Amino acid sequence: MNNWPAQHSSPYVNSLALPLQQYKVVRAIRMAGDLSRTDLARKLGYSRALISGVVKNLIARGILVEGEEAASTGGRRAKNLVFNDSFAYVFGIDIGATSVDLALANFRGEFLLRDARPLDVRDGPEAVLTEIAGIAQAMIDELGIPNDKVLSLGIGVPGPVDFARGVLIMPPIMPGWGEYPIRQKMRGIFPAATVMVDNDVNVMAMGELRGGAGKGVENFIFVKVGTGIGAGIVARGSIYRGSDGCAGDIGHIQADRNGPVCHCGNVGCLEAMASGSAISRLAMEVARDGRSPIMARYLEQGVERLTARHVGMAAHEGDRVAMAIIKESGSLIGSVLAGVVNFFNPSLILIGGGVAHIGTQFLANIRRSVLSRSLPLSTQNLRIDYSSMGDDAGVTGAVALALEHIFIAAE
């Protein structure tokens, strides 16, 4: 299909190798935000003297600095250790089908600049990534940050990713992107950067885990309902990708064995029946055959293709057929999630993506369907809610992804 050069280099070719003890200290502070030397010694099982030595090295390397004074416990006041915010800069880049959202963050993960604009992934990887690199370049120029201080990029994309290799695998809605060497392209502009590419739902789940409703939640699922349907999985506090990196592909679980044929070739996939595309298709049907006079009016008024947003508007206007489409979509998603709940027993399911806010009946029917089909033991502590971060989940997760891969442990 494509003839991109094979990308053999390790994802970590630019990662900074730290001795294991330093690496563990950095990781502990990344998870906690700030820690005292005593905290570190207790957490890692190192002696106080060893920690002092390791911390001294990390301060000398410019990675850590002494932070605010911790709460006094009598005697000498302990200062907590925090990251030196200017040690490195990272970009979180959330690429959608028709938009891109960027955040430039410092080494502590604080956002310095944001940019969001429309963009069409169908223009292909060369054009799209050249444009994104240009935006990123303008952002660091604005703050006077040199290119080689950008040590990591986290990139979320709306398609299946081979996480280790950082390439898309046969992406259905990103023509031309399969196997394209995103890492090499971005390193052309940011030569010192580690480049991590992940599926957009994994990145959103990461965002919720580090900065949203998933904070401190051991096992949860982020479900994105947009043009397609997919899930990001957090198991025991970190992103679970499965054996081939494609875990969470709930859009192709069968929702109805008598359902329509999906673009994947199977019958009755959830995505073919309840996604934004499916809702759009159903809306066109009921508008054309006269079952929905309200949506027929939208077409007369010049709307070319009805979308989930129009269905939501029609339902809001009292259109019963639109309401039924919303309810049925929620019920189908809920019936598939009921199986997921029985299998995975999460304590939280977050619903995000462009279709999530189509109408109150949508979430209500997801909940109803899960509760009626899952076992009581699995649902007693289960919360099903909207994504807490909305459009920020992706870019927040992309920054977290970037920050977590600046260092590797030396062999």
Add this chain to the structure above:
Amino acid sequence: MNNWPAQHSSPYVNSLALPLQQYKVVRAIRMAGDLSRTDLARKLGYSRALISGVVKNLIARGILVEGEEAASTGGRRAKNLVFNDSFAYVFGIDIGATSVDLALANFRGEFLLRDARPLDVRDGPEAVLTEIAGIAQAMIDELGIPNDKVLSLGIGVPGPVDFARGVLIMPPIMPGWGEYPIRQKMRGIFPAATVMVDNDVNVMAMGELRGGAGKGVENFIFVKVGTGIGAGIVARGSIYRGSDGCAGDIGHIQADRNGPVCHCGNVGCLEAMASGSAISRLAMEVARDGRSPIMARYLEQGVERLTARHVGMAAHEGDRVAMAIIKESGSLIGSVLAGVVNFFNPSLILIGGGVAHIGTQFLANIRRSVLSRSLPLSTQNLRIDYSSMGDDAGVTGAVALALEHIFIAAE
């Protein structure tokens, strides 16, 4: 329902608390079997001097001994460290609906004695656990092991377990066992023992992970098809239990929305359509209404209740209706597992339990169904096979469970 005393004590009331450094060394050796001091230093990021001190303490406590000489790398030969086999003894106890399987193992996990015998869980926990304790007592007496050298028991039970509390929760096939304080009962006989109770499928998955086809496999699923249907999940190399400890309950995922009503109250659960009980029910139907002359003959010959075994025999004799039952059961299980594969992306599914070997068409149809319904990316490296350990998976896993909970890290 029951009036058992509440069991408030921590599962680890008897666990030996080790300083974190000692704990980490013990855990590393538990996973690897044996390690040199150099291996330990590298793995844990401790200095060689620190490791020497920690190991010295563990040898003094009788936990470690110097093992065989490791392969020479020139100079002084390094001796690997292994567990002192007589430091502790443990029992692995696999309780089935109508049988119990016990193994007495030393601290290295080597089996010293085995015992297996029929037993009916419907006799209730007092009677059953008293009998099991008697068998265990006879086993240690035979080898002259004092009761307080039994430091841990791992117990697998065929019902839902609250793992932290070590009690069964509303077990459908174990009347009288709900909330029964198994730990307290067993500590009456083995006062120094940590008692870990887990669902039988988790224990079987643990057996495959430590000593079977799951060894070294990061993400896999063990599916038990018996009277009921359940799954044990291994995620990133350890048992995944979910937020409430009930992950893996695939028996109540809907296989057909027009299916029969399940004992759980829902419609079309996999367990109601493809388990040993379902197969038995279908066999009785086709024998009585004349569709299966071969199984009708079994009834005439005095069989009271046809089981999955009879269906297997009939299929072997060429009974087409029996074959169809086997195929349909496999297909239904496969269709549910297809959803699980899309969600979890494991690299291995192991099929065990009493019904697994009902006929070659069973596994073949599970495979066919999964492959036809899952996405190619999820199945390219997926292996679906019989359990490699058969009846030994449970007791092997129970021993591993016991060994992993002898120690806890001191606060």
